[in-house]
């Protein structure tokens with residue numbers, strides 16, 4: 001098999017900052033690689049280098065067999081890029097934006113127009129297609145930008161945080177569109193801070209932090225790295241929390257986490273559903289009322305926490321061109337992190 | 346397709362985008378058209394009484410070619426501001442991910458700014474006609490004069506387009522262009538007769554391209570008089586040719602500089 005995207009030893013400095021510190025990656029035809037990392041990990045830098053927008057200080061990279069440094073035109077002919085910030089012209093309408101891109105791909109006047117209308121339709125922008133982009137919401141811009149990257153039906157697609165700033169419904173819609181593209185054979189490199197997104201879309205995930213790879217594998221392989229399943233439960237009475245904790249300790253194969261605010265407990269266990277049954281029986285014997293109990297396979301959130309030693313934190317300051325960042329972590333995990341901190345204190 | 350025809354085709358697409366923007370944000374256009382009117386009126390009425398170009402030529406007639414020259418060259422500031430602004434906008438990433446000509450953004454920007462220049466020259470001509478300016482030569486000569494003005498403005502667009510890529514933000518451009526273009530247009534024969542400059546400045550004034558294009562336009566509009574002596578320097582005796590040399594030289598130097606700088610700036 002031949003890699004459609006291939007990079008080795010990518011290094012990029014910004015002054016003192018090492019944005020990329022020797023990154024290797026490769027993506028086979030029709031596969032999806034997810035680059036997962038917190039703010040400043042080097043995701044955007046990698047994408048910009050691979051999409052010919054930025055020169056690396058060291059290392060080399062090829063897309064569809066073309067060198068991204070020396071054969072930029074060839075690379076640009078086969079790729080589509082939707083960057084972190086929507087690359088659209090505010091003063092043009094959605095149609096004019098796409099039409100312009102089509103003309104610049106030299107589709108010809110008529111073909112560019114037809115293609116622009118097609119894409120507007122497909123991305124649910126037909127009604128807004130003749131309004132200046134200035135009047136678009138963040139999600140609409142994002143969709144228009146993705147449409148822009150698809151004008152020439154690229155065989156290789158780079159998407160830098162395609163769903164950041166989208167509401168849950170638009171996010172699901174975006175995932176569907178991306179899946180469709182991949183099903184039709186597009187090779188995709190996707191960056192994301194949403195762990196669920198990588199889980200859903202990527203065949204292989206590379207977790208990066210400080211410009212370096214810290215783990216790679218399929219979502220399942222990564223989850224296996226942080227161990228097996230966990231029992232998580234919520235008790236009705238706060239006063240039961242300590243008793244429940246000591247009961248749980250009999251089954252735990254690792255550290256028990258406590259969420260005092262949510263009356264929650266969690267512990268890694270071994271033995272699957274059987275353990276769950278036993279835990280439940282013991283709790284019942286002790287007359288502890290349980291609001292919720294579940295056996296949970298580890299999520300990428302856990303992987304992330306285990307690998308980086310920190311959770312993927314949302315930006316402190318809002319970034320330009322984006323609306324609400326949305327909840328980057330599911331509440332339960334944030335709570336676990338809080339419990340950790342309290343234990344340390 | 347050749348590199349040149351690709352640059353022209355892609356440049357046209359970018360120029361179209363810039364023109365749409367002029368249409369959508371007409372405030373800019375309003376100012377572009379208002380300021381030349383103000384200039385004509387100010388100079389004509391403030392200096393009109395104080396400056397006598399001699400030879401029985403009316404100052405307002407003398408003035409118009411100079412104001413045209415100044416406006417055409419100042420118009421280049423828009424190119425600089427436009428480029429600086431484009432580089433800050435997300436759209437530049439789209440352009441750079443497309444297999445389009447490397448010079449297209451600059452080619453398109455300089456081309457669309459010709460529209461600003463032609464419009465403001467037209468408005469100024471009307472204002473001039475209202476306050477007594479007359480074209481006394483042939484129509485062909487007058488058109489040649491306008492063509493020279495527009496071409497020199499176009500050449501300066503490449504200079505400021507280049508500067509626009511160097512500055513960190515569009516706000517800086519106005520000051521930068523003011524610092525360069527103000528002296529260039531004021532230390533010329535645009536507003537006062539050449540003879541009125543002190544001897545030390547004379548060579549600069551005589552070889553200044555602004556003086557040349559002003560002299561050329563004045564001759565072509567017939568706004569001179571045989572009674573006003575033309576200094577015996579080659580540049581002033583052959584102002585059309587001398588202006589054309591400047592136009593070619595500026596473009597030859599700044600087009601490649603700007604295109605190279607575009608590549609560098611965009612990949613930061």
Ligand SMILES: Nc1ncnc2c1ncn2[C@@H]1O[C@H](COP(=O)(O)OP(=O)(O)OP(=O)(O)O)[C@@H](O)[C@H]1O
Pocket residue numbers: 014017018019037038039040041042043044045046084193613
């Ligand atoms: N133009 C620049 N000038 C200086 N430093 C930069 C520049 N671009 C990126 N960096 C730095 O390089 C590092 C990696 O940045 P990059 O944008 O690739 O991160 P990211 O993973 O995309 O982060 P985010 O999730 O916030 O988008 C960061 O420390 C960042 O501050």
Ligand SMILES: [Mg+2]
Pocket residue numbers: 043044045084160
């Ligand atoms: Mg980024």
